[in-house]
Amino acid sequence: MDFWIKPASPYDFNLTVGIYGKFQGEIVDNYVDGIYRRLLNIADTYTLISVKSIGTVDKPKLHVSVDPETISTEQNLIMRKVEHMLSTNVDLKSFYRSMRNDRVLSEIKDELYGLRAPRTASFYEALVIAITEQQIALPMAILTKERVVRRYGEMMTLKGHDYYAFPSPNVLANAKVQDLRDLKLSRRKAEYIIDFSRKVTESELNLDEIAELSNEEILGILTKVRGMGRWTVEYAMVRGLGRFDALPANDAALRKIVSTLYYEGERVSEEEVRKLLGQWGEYKGYAAFYLLNMGRLKQNSNSC
């Protein structure tokens, strides 16, 4: 099965999924040699998709192919999922117009032209990832996530390659704390993930319904869950739902880059970040995303 997606222009595919290529090709979101591959769980079946760009940044077009051995669900469902994950429908034009008013962002506008923030396949995935990324250095958090995926994710071998889907809630709900400890999660995080996954499988939390609520309502519900503070929920709203009016203002990397670019290296508080980026209104999450990606481009000149 093959189909095409035409993202809203401008759209830079390599810049967008290049995030996944940064750490030598993550095993869930796999981006190597211009092709993004991912094993998706859609309607309880597993589907392997491969996506590549066959257009330009200003006339973007993506080619999606679905491995014939894994086709068992409707093309429409697959297409909608891919559009969601690759943020192809986000319109950046008014954000780009407002970028001109900011001395920092206007400087890097061209470098990041067409960059979208990809989303996780599910809100659940975003929330679990957010827990693993709490406090700890990002590269290490990603390694930890990969160990969790290898241990608990559904795996398919196709043409000699192993592909992993993100673990489903009922699998992690039945994980043992010590098993997750062995994967180098802290005892606390192991408990958070297991307890949260139980709430999801036992329908104490209906993430599909929660995802329809306002940012404030989502914050109110999910920050009551043990292990989920404000940063975690805001981060997951951005990564998982594409709520770019949400802002994980306490993010250590964000505070650092804001400090460097706007405050001459002086440490800034969460409140100062919230105030500074608040001027971007419904795009404040995107402004944060672009600022974080400035750091990425400067550190990794060789990436994508």
Add this chain to the structure above:
DNA sequence: AGCCAGGCTCTCG
């Protein structure tokens, strides 16, 4: 060696 990493909970005053 010690501090910090894309935080949160728990305890203590």
Add this chain to the structure above:
DNA sequence: CGAGAGCATGGC
């Protein structure tokens, strides 16, 4: 209440 310790572990 607010402040501060503790958590895990790798890099600098």
